[in-house]
Every structure is written in structure tokens, then in C-alpha cells.
Amino acid sequence: MASNLLAKNKHTILYAVALALLLFLLKWLELKLIIVDNAYEIYMGAIAVFFTVLGIWLALKLTKPKTVVVEKQVYVNNGPKFIINQTEVEKLGLSKRELDVLQLMAEGLSNQEISERLFVSLNTIKTHSAKVFEKMEVKRRTQAVEMGKRLSIIP
Amino acid sequence: MASNLLAKNKHTILYAVALALLLFLLKWLELKLIIVDNAYEIYMGAIAVFFTVLGIWLALKLTKPKTVVVEKQVYVNNGPKFIINQTEVEKLGLSKRELDVLQLMAEGLSNQEISERLFVSLNTIKTHSAKVFEKMEVKRRTQAVEMGKRLSIIP
DNA sequence: TTCGGGCTCATACTTTAGGGTGATTTTGGA
DNA sequence: TCCAAAATCACCCTAAAGTATGAGCCCGAA
Numbered sequence: 515m516a517s518n519l520l521a522k523n524k525h526t527i528l529y530a531v532a533l534a535l536l537l538f539l540l541k542w543l544e545l546k547l548i549i550v551d552n553a554y555e556i557y558m559g560a561i562a563v564f565f566t567v568l569g570i571w572l573a574l575k576l577t578k579p580k581t582v583v584v585e586k587q588v589y590v591n592n593g594p595k596f597i598i599n600q601t602e603v604e605k606l607g608l609s610k611r612e613l614d615v616l617q618l619m620a621e622g623l624s625n626q627e628i629s630e631r632l633f634v635s636l637n638t639i640k641t642h643s644a645k646v647f648e649k650m651e652v653k654r655r656t657q658a659v660e661m662g663k664r665l666s667i668i669p
Numbered sequence: 670m671a672s673n674l675l676a677k678n679k680h681t682i683l684y685a686v687a688l689a690l691l692l693f694l695l696k697w698l699e700l701k702l703i704i705v706d707n708a709y710e711i712y713m714g715a716i717a718v719f720f721t722v723l724g725i726w727l728a729l730k731l732t733k734p735k736t737v738v739v740e741k742q743v744y745v746n747n748g749p750k751f752i753i754n755q756t757e758v759e760k761l762g763l764s765k766r767e768l769d770v771l772q773l774m775a776e777g778l779s780n781q782e783i784s785e786r787l788f789v790s791l792n793t794i795k796t797h798s799a800k801v802f803e804k805m806e807v808k809r810r811t812q813a814v815e816m817g818k819r820l821s822i823i824p
Numbered sequence: 825t826t827c828g829g830g831c832t833c834a835t836a837c838t839t840t841a842g843g844g845t846g847a848t849t850t851t852g853g854a
Numbered sequence: 855t856c857c858a859a860a861a862t863c864a865c866c867c868t869a870a871a872g873t874a875t876g877a878g879c880c881c882g883a884a
Contacts, residue, residue: 562720569724622812657777792863
């Protein structure tokens, strides 16, 4: 505990001790030079310069380390907010039902599963999907899904 | 040109002038206090403290402007940069080739087209895709693609 | 009311996808 | 060097997807 405190404030303590020593030195110099009493100006100048330098040194040492420039890229994951691109839907001429089918396709459902989900027959789904492919000018459901995502027609 | 130089170094010049003034003050104080010649210690201490503070102040002022923390909030809206989730790939145990196939699947290619793209036979692609489905625990390519996108395995 | 588009469903057929099995060759690492 | 995993390919069979065509129903606009 005590050693911990010592360690943490060791810089401050070091500076305090150094300052005390310097004050002693100053006193000694004063006593020494008091004899040569005509050296006032030099003495004063030396003191001034010395303590100025000391101040600068102290400030530089005790100042917090320079803040480093951190360019942090916070990439927001765009959240779950999906806004369907109605314009594209109309441009393609997709009907509501066709959009439903496309959506379920994108979730990886088979035609059979889609038909069950929508309470219609498998054949109906086939018809819808065929129309979707035709309107989107694609050949496969995977392509339709890919294009649908690119056009923001589906999440 | 000359005014430019003046402007650029105006701080330095200002400090120099201030320092000169202070030296004059010092001289004046010296002359004044020389009479009261028993005030040496106080005088010295004052000088020391004053110049220390001056030094600290100088250091703080002259120090390069603290590097400003540029908090760059670049929120990438779904940016075009895709970083593959290697962790998930390893978790699933997908091999390089399997990943290739999955990627091309996601682009909407048929097995035939994928085989042509990768210069292998259709059967090979079938084998790869079967392994992909098995490892991803899905039944169809559309599901594999959907899951792949969710896990950031594919763009 | 007529007409067209959307939705539904069906039948028949072709193509593609996927499952299962087995085999050979490459290759990266112990 | 030797092994395990990866990669390659083949065959057979079933399931699902996709194509083509036709038809009935409903609703809203002309």
C-alpha cells in the first residue's frame, strides 16, 4: 500500500526533492556570492534564467503526454431499418403478390414452403415466380433475390 | 513580406518584449530594494518563484498547440467495403473452394455456370455445394446464401 | 357493362438442384 | 515421408425449380 503510493507519486516526489536541493544550492550560492557583492546582476540574471529553464522543464515534464490523434472509424451498422424502394418496384411492375413471393424466396423458402405460407397451391407460386423472373429479366430465383437486394426491393 | 514575418513571429516578439520589460522591472526592483538590503532572501525567493512560474507559463504557451483529437465519426452507411468474417468461416469449417462456390451461388449462378467459371466439372460443383449445405446445415442454395450473408461470409 | 390486370389453379414437360456413394489425385503439414 | 483433408470427377436417382399453355374468378376503371 505505502510502496504503491510511493510508486505512483514518485515523479512528484522526485521533483519536490530536486526543488529542495536547488533551494539549498541557491542559498549556498547566495552566501558564497554575497562576498563578491558586486556580482549582483550576473547573479540575478543567472537565477532568472535558471528558474525560467526550470519552469519550462517542469511544465514540459509534468504536462500530460501529448494527446495522440486517434482517427476512429465508427461504422454504424446501418441498423435494421429497411425502406423498400417503391420506385424500383413500380419500375419493374411487380404486383403485391409477386413481391410477397420474392420476399419469401429471399428467406430461402422452397416453392412448396411459400405456397404453404401463403395458403395457395404450389402451381400458383410457380406462376408468380415465373412472372417475377420475367419482369426482373432473370433466369433463377437466386438471381432474382440478388437483384432484389441490390435494388432494395427486399431487405 | 516584412509584415508577414512580423505576423508569423508575433508571439515570439511579444514574449521577447515582455521579457525585456520584466528585466527592466527586475533592475528597478533591484535598485529599489538595494536600500533595504536585508530583504535579500525574500527578493531571491520572489525572483525564483516568479521566473519559475514564467518558465512554466512560457512552456505551456509556446508548446505546439496540443494535437487536436479529431473525432472522425465516419459512419459508413453500408459501405461497399466488405470484410469477410473469417471466424464464422472457420466455425463452419468451410474450405476455400466451398467458399468460392458459395460466393458464386450468391451471385445467382447455376451449378453449370459455376463449374464453367471455376473450370471444373458440374459434378464437382455438386459435390462442393452438397458439402456447403451439410456444413451450414441448410437444405437449399437460397438458404445457404441467406445465412452466408447474415454471417458476413459473403458480401 | 366490358375489359384488363391480378390472382388463382391445373397439366405436362424440361431443366436444374440435390442426395448418396465411390473413387482418384493434390496438397499441406506432422 | 506419410497421412488426412481437400479437390476432383462419375453415376444414378429423386426432388425441386422452371417453362409453356390454358382457364376461371374478381375487381376497378373506362
